[in-house]
Each structure stands twice: as structure tokens, then as C-alpha cells.
Amino acid sequence: MRSASITTDSYRRVRRISRRSGSNFYRSFWLLPREKRNAMCALYAFARITDDIGDCDEPAALRTRWLDWWRQTTALNLISDTPVDHVPLSPGLADDTSDWPIDLFRHAKEIMPALRDTTRRFQIPTRYLLEIVDGVLADQQKTRFDTYEQLEHYCYLVASAVGLACLHIWEFDAPLPMRAAVDCGLAFQLTNILRDISEDAQRGRIYLPRQHFAQHGLCEDDLLEPRPDDRLVCLIEDEIRRAKTLYVSGWQVWDSLGPDGRPMFSMMWRTYRRLLDRIAENPRAVATRRVELSTATKLGLVSQHFLKPIFHRLPVPPIEVTEAGA
Numbered sequence: 001m002r003s004a005s006i007t008t009d010s011y012r013r014v015r016r017i018s019r020r021s022g023s024n025f026y027r028s029f030w031l032l033p034r035e036k037r038n039a040m041c042a043l044y045a046f047a048r049i050t051d052d053i054g055d056c057d058e059p060a061a062l063r064t065r066w067l068d069w070w071r072q073t074t075a076l077n078l079i080s081d082t083p084v085d086h087v088p089l090s091p092g093l094a095d096d097t098s099d100w101p102i103d104l105f106r107h108a109k110e111i112m113p114a115l116r117d118t119t120r121r122f123q124i125p126t127r128y129l130l131e132i133v134d135g136v137l138a139d140q141q142k143t144r145f146d147t148y149e150q151l152e153h154y155c156y157l158v159a160s161a162v163g164l165a166c167l168h169i170w171e172f173d174a175p176l177p178m179r180a181a182v183d184c185g186l187a188f189q190l191t192n193i194l195r196d197i198s199e200d201a202q203r204g205r206i207y208l209p210r211q212h213f214a215q216h217g218l219c220e221d222d223l224l225e226p227r228p229d230d231r232l233v234c235l236i237e238d239e240i241r242r243a244k245t246l247y248v249s250g251w252q253v254w255d256s257l258g259p260d261g262r263p264m265f266s267m268m269w270r271t272y273r274r275l276l277d278r279i280a281e282n283p284r285a286v287a288t289r290r291v292e293l294s295t296a297t298k299l300g301l302v303s304q305h306f307l308k309p310i311f312h313r314l315p316v317p318p319i320e321v322t323e324a325g326a
Ligand SMILES: CC(C)=CCC/C(C)=C/CC/C(C)=C/COP(=O)(O)OP(=O)(O)O
Pocket: 021, 022, 023, 024, 025, 158, 159, 160, 162, 163, 164, 166, 180, 181, 182, 184, 185, 188, 189, 192, 253, 265, 268
């Protein structure tokens, strides 16, 4: 197959992976012009597959080997165009790649051409993509954080690095709004951690730092109690306040974006900020089950699509700032 049609086919695959993911973010991709939307699908498919390797039902040692191979494949593909079949297999990985999880080998062959095209077209530093893999790799080795700084570093890798890559696709006015982009990633990831807090705890993963549990006289096992006690609710409320402040700082990304990126950024920000509001409405509930946005809320957010011509001029709703500052 000629290289142009390999790339076209690869974009078809990443669009399908993104569409089928059911992600809260996918709807916002439609606010971008086609070339940028395709690039977002390539980035999303890459992050989705990375996450799926880390979450698959195989022993941690094996997941780590697959992630190592995935990291090396990404680096070699993006930096030196090395075909996926030529990437050496690390010791302990089965030669029969059909036994690999989630069809990893096939996925790699399918998505790398689109990812390579996207990173070159939009000059996305390879470093950000490798950082995303590093975050998921770290998650295999360490499922607890002692301090908030350690949690921040993890969130930087799995979320802020995604945001920094997005900024290259959306286009921004230099200089890169690094602090705001990092805070936005932290805000999203903290929201995600709060939403999934009970599911993750059942799977032995606790992301909120021990330092914060200790401040409330709690230990991590308290997360597994069927009836969350008031101290746990206070801990969750503290994290909600922290996340709200990060959303305000993260919103400053908007100022640096051009007209293509603003609607999508705004919708992503509003979707996850709304999710945080849902969590805040009943912090006790989130300690025992995952909270979702209602279909009506999702439809409301989608309807902003029809405001596209004026959307990029909308400022952040003042209520968000007031709430976060409170
Ligand atoms: C500057 C900037 C834009 C920063 C933010 C970067 C960003 C988009 C981070 C995503 C982190 C996150 C919570 C992913 C979950 O995705 P998912 O598809 O699993 O989400 P879902 O479970 O809510 O559907």
C-alpha cells in the first residue's frame, strides 16, 4: 500500500477508536475543523490504548512489559519512522503477538501512521506522548502516593501532557501557557479520580495522597467502608475545593487559543467542570458509586455546538470563578 493510503486508513482507525470509546470528550471533537479533529482522534486513540494496556486484566509485570514495548514503539516510530515489526521485543514478551492484550500489536500498526502524521503536522513534541506512557507505567508500579506533590506529578504525566499535546493541535499564541495547561490537566484528572474513587479503591488503586487522608484522621481502608463516614466526606470536599481553584487557573488556556481551539477547549472544560459540580452535589454518594452526567446535561453541552459562531467569544461564566474562589 502507498504511504498516503496507509495514513488515510490509519486516520480511519483512530476515528473509529475515538468514536467507540464513549468518552465524555469525544463530542467536543466535532467543534474542530476536520484536519484538527482527525489529529485529536489520533492523540485520543493513542492515549486510550495506553490506558487500556495499563487497565487490562493481566499481571502487573506483564502490563509493564507491554507498556515498555509500546513506549519504545512510539519513540522509534515518531523519531525514526521504524516500522512496528522492527521494534525489538523485550525479554518475557511472547513472540506470538496474537496473544497480546487488546490486540496491542495490531493497534500499534494501525494507529502509528496517523500519530506520526499528526505529530509532524502540528509539531507536537514526542516528549509529551512518552510522558503519557510514563504516567501509566508509573501506575503499574506504584498505586499509592504519600504526598500531594507525588499526585501532581502523576496527573501531569497522564493528563497535563495530553493537554500540552492538544494545545499544539488547537494552536496557541506564544508563549505556551504552561502553568494554565498543567493546572487544567490537574483539574480534569482530580475530577476523574474523585468520580472513580470507589471503583478504583475496589481495584486496589487509591490516588488521593496519604498526607490528605492523615489530615482527616483517616486511613485508606476507610474508602472500602460501605457507609462512608463524615471525615471521608470532608476529605472529598477538600479535594473538590482544590479542583475548583485549578479549573479557574486552567481556564486561562482559553486566552492563548485561536478561534479553532476555543470552542473545543471550552466544551471540554465545561463538561468536566459540570461533572465536578455533580460530585459536589453529593460527595457522600461518590464514595460508594460512580457519578455520571445526565443525558439532559450532555445534550445541553452538545447544544453549545450550535452556538459555534459566537462560542469562542464567550467568557468564563462569572459564577464559576466566584464558586472556585469561595
Ligand atoms: C490544557 C488541557 C486541555 C488539559 C486537559 C487535558 C486532558 C483532556 C486530560 C484528560 C484527562 C482525563 C481525565 C482523561 C479521561 O478520559 P476519558 O475519555 O476516559 O474520560 P471519561 O471517562 O470522562 O469519558
